[in-house]
Amino acid sequence: MAQTSDELISSYLSRLHAACWPLGEARTSELAEGIDEHIQDAVAELGNDPATVAEILDRLGPPERIAHEASEQPPAPAEAVLLEKPSLTHEIWTIALLSIGGFVIPFIAWIAGVVLLLNGKRWLWWEKLLGILIVPGGPLGGIILLSIGQVTGHTTVRSCVLTGTDTTCTTSGQSHVWTGLYVLLLGIVFLGPIATGAFLWFRAKGRAALEQPHLVSLSYASPR
Amino acid sequence: MEPGATRLSQLRRGVLEHCVLALLEEEPLYGFDLVRRLADVEGLVISEGTVYPLLSRMRREGHVTTTWAESENGPPRRYYALTPDGRTALQEFTREWITFRTSVDRLLLKENR
Numbered sequence: 001m002a003q004t005s006d007e008l009i010s011s012y013l014s015r016l017h018a019a020c021w022p023l024g025e026a027r028t029s030e031l032a033e034g035i036d037e038h039i040q041d042a043v044a045e046l047g048n049d050p051a052t053v054a055e056i057l058d059r060l061g062p063p064e065r066i067a068h069e070a071s072e073q074p075p076a077p078a079e080a081v082l083l084e085k086p087s088l089t090h091e092i093w094t095i096a097l098l099s100i101g102g103f104v105i106p107f108i109a110w111i112a113g114v115v116l117l118l119n120g121k122r123w124l125w126w127e128k129l130l131g132i133l134i135v136p137g138g139p140l141g142g143i144i145l146l147s148i149g150q151v152t153g154h155t156t157v158r159s160c161v162l163t164g165t166d167t168t169c170t171t172s173g174q175s176h177v178w179t180g181l182y183v184l185l186l187g188i189v190f191l192g193p194i195a196t197g198a199f200l201w202f203r204a205k206g207r208a209a210l211e212q213p214h215l216v217s218l219s220y221a222s223p224r
Numbered sequence: 225m226e227p228g229a230t231r232l233s234q235l236r237r238g239v240l241e242h243c244v245l246a247l248l249e250e251e252p253l254y255g256f257d258l259v260r261r262l263a264d265v266e267g268l269v270i271s272e273g274t275v276y277p278l279l280s281r282m283r284r285e286g287h288v289t290t291t292w293a294e295s296e297n298g299p300p301r302r303y304y305a306l307t308p309d310g311r312t313a314l315q316e317f318t319r320e321w322i323t324f325r326t327s328v329d330r331l332l333l334k335e336n337r
Binding site for chain 1: 273
């Protein structure tokens with residue numbers, strides 16, 4: 001019993017779908033659409049009778065061979081493979097929030113920075129501890145600033161100067177000590193974070209440089 | 225299958241892609257038309273359907289793009305066209321092919337003398 005043209009075509013397309021199934025839905029529909037159009041155009045130009053249709057399908061070749069050809073095509077051409085260097089975005093944000101964030105959104109930015117710091121994959125635990133302590137808004141800075149008050153309140157120095165027969169003693173030196181200590185503490189409060197930030201940055205960068213660049217495979221989901 | 229056919233089929237597969245690019249250089253073509261012109265070249269295409277997986281790969285590579293155009297009778301038709309990258313690939317292949325062909329000819333023809 002001879003098949004009709006439509007039967008021949010739909011049977012061929014079913015075989016094609018079945019054979020292409022391992023390739024995935026996207027590639028299967030792309031192939032099926034292209035070949036379906038081919039068949040329609042061929043029939044329009046050459047004729048719709050079963051004999052002609054059979055020859056058109058014969059020239060197309062077995063669906064299994066088409067599927068095999070499609071599976072032979074590499075999914076990602078060699079020259080299009082991308083190597084992406086490890087990104088240090090996380091570390092940049094952490095250091096920025098920890099150090100400068102306090103000037104923009106005090107405390108909250110620091111909390112965010114601490115969260116990022118603790119989640120960082122490129123720092124050891126003691127490096128993270130350092131990052132938490134020695135930054136503006138961090139505990140050490142706070143402790144230091146508080147103690148400045150204590151220092152200026154309680155430090156006094158008596159100095160006596162011999163002038164002639166008199167001894168003039170003055171209680172002063174608060175300002176000397178105060179100034180000296182103040183400068184030192186301010187130095188720690190402001191330079192410390194810079195040093196810590198730099199330390200964290202170079203540590204992370206050094207570790208990132210040792211990491212393998214990872215492959216980013218191209219996505220073919222969207223047709224051009 | 226004869227051994228000769230196998231050897232040549234490897235070569236065919238390598239050049240087929242660039243033959244497609246060459247045909248598309250003039251103007252965009254729809255699938256059936258493109259395949260028919262390829263089939264005119266003796267021995268280039270064994271099974272016409274295998275051109276379509278090739279076209280898919282060329283599209284993924286960015287050498288070919290598909291557009292739709294109205295046809296006189298029926299639904300819009302898919303046309304395959306060359307991209308600038310495809311044009312460049314064709315030019316490079318043509319240069320290499322000519323050099324290669326000349327060298328191979330020299331070797332083969334010398335043997336047969």
